[in-house]
Amino acid sequence: MAGLVLAVETSCDETAAAVVADGREVRSSVVSSQIDLHAHFGGVVPELAGRAHLERIVPVVAEALGAAGLAGAPAPPVDAVAATVGPGLIGALLVGVSFAKALAMAWGVPFVGVNHLEGHLYASLLEDPKIGLPAVVVLVSGGHSLIVKMTGPRAYEVLGETVDDAAGEAFDKVARYLGLSYPGGPAIEQAAAQGDGGAIAFPRPMLREGLDLSFSGLKTAVVHYVRAHPEVANADVAASFQAAVVEILVTKALRAARLTAARSICLAGGVAANGPLREAFRAAAAKAGLGVYLPSRAMCTDNAAMIGAVAHFQLAAEGPTALGAGAEPGLGFPGARAR
Ligand code: KG4
Ligand code: ZN
Numbered sequence: 227m228a229g230l231v232l233a234v235e236t237s238c239d240e241t242a243a244a245v246v247a248d249g250r251e252v253r254s255s256v257v258s259s260q261i262d263l264h265a266h267f268g269g270v271v272p273e274l275a276g277r278a279h280l281e282r283i284v285p286v287v288a289e290a291l292g293a294a295g296l297a298g299a300p301a302p303p304v305d306a307v308a309a310t311v312g313p314g315l316i317g318a319l320l321v322g323v324s325f326a327k328a329l330a331m332a333w334g335v336p337f338v339g340v341n342h343l344e345g346h347l348y349a350s351l352l353e354d355p356k357i358g359l360p361a362v363v364v365l366v367s368g369g370h371s372l373i374v375k376m377t378g379p380r381a382y383e384v385l386g387e388t389v390d391d392a393a394g395e396a397f398d399k400v401a402r403y404l405g406l407s408y409p410g411g412p413a414i415e416q417a418a419a420q421g422d423g424g425a426i427a428f429p430r431p432m433l434r435e436g437l438d439l440s441f442s443g444l445k446t447a448v449v450h451y452v453r454a455h456p457e458v459a460n461a462d463v464a465a466s467f468q469a470a471v472v473e474i475l476v477t478k479a480l481r482a483a484r485l486t487a488a489r490s491i492c493l494a495g496g497v498a499a500n501g502p503l504r505e506a507f508r509a510a511a512a513k514a515g516l517g518v519y520l521p522s523r524a525m526c527t528d529n530a531a532m533i534g535a536v537a538h539f540q541l542a543a544e545g546p547t548a549l550g551a552g553a554e555p556g557l558g559f560p561g562a563r564a565r
Pocket of ligand 2 (some may be wrong): 342346367368495496527528
């Protein structure tokens with residue numbers, strides 16, 4: 227079983243590499259963000275992302291190996307090399323996948339192709355191995371929103387998912403409509419800090435029913451409101467929109483925990499970096515007598531440490547990924563509906 231895994235992550239706009247020991251201990255984690263490169267265009271430009279990954283992958287991997295004390299170590303310096311195979315942008319994914327396969331081949335160690343979404347889910351366990359299981363994990367990123375019951379490493383059951391937009395996508399779209407900077411999540415959070423979350427009663431779609439999520443109607447309601455009230459302060463719109471997302475996610479997490487007798491609730495994915503959302507999860511869990519696990523902000527957004535953690539358990543359970551397997555831009559979460 228692999229002890230040391232070198233993992234790379236290039237699914238979107240972060241070039242990342244990490245060395246993880248036994249799926250538990252992060253020896254190094256390097257993230258080179260391309261936010262500055264894409265901000266000017268208001269979103270990720272796939273061709274630019276692919277080229278930037280290509281330029282950065284060698285120094286980022288070298289830095290991760292160096293920070294783990296493996297610079298100049300006799301080959302192979304690690305027991306396996308992992309990469310995110312999907313979901314993500316094809317040109318971006320291919321850089322990491324090809325690079326990881328080449329290293330694995332050169333070093334004569336296994337290659338492990340990892341699902342990016344499993345990586346996000348794993349962030350809580352990686353930082354807090356004593357997490358109370360089963361746990362309900364609310365995975366909210368730029369492309370996906372899922373509610374998953376986790377009973378152990380790689381033991382998941384999808385309880386609910388978005389029927390339209392992802393939570394992060396709603397943040398990004400509302401931010402763009404309000405003329406805020408990219409990425410939208412942090413920009414909305416910052417604007418909302420000056421506003422009143424109770425100023426505008428935006429709808430909370432599907433709040434009272436089930437465990438699925440919906441954000442498209444909320445986003446449209448924001449656009450209609452701002453069109454009808456051009457004088458409204460951006461801060462109040464941002465705060466009221468954020469309050470709606472927070473209420474939806476907390477309500478669904480508690481409902482999921484109740485229905486599955488879970489012991490704790492967790493957040494994962496880029497949107498989990500949101501301060502008011504984290505606070506609301508903390509407060510709701512305390513009130514309901516549940517454990518709560520909130521990955522550090524660095525672990526919420528894209529990184530390679532979470533990929534290295536999954537790779538360890540995946541390799542033990544399923545063995546290496548064939549070198550002939552390619553990138554899978556449309557890969558979904560195991561057991562989730564295809565969108
Ligand atoms: O997980 P992630 O880094 O990349 C994907 O796999 O999609 O998530 C990116 C998403 C973006 O939609 C971004 O706006 C959102 O996470 N995000 C936030 C915050 N930081 C990042 N959303 C709300 N509040 C934040 N502070
Ligand atoms: Zn992600």
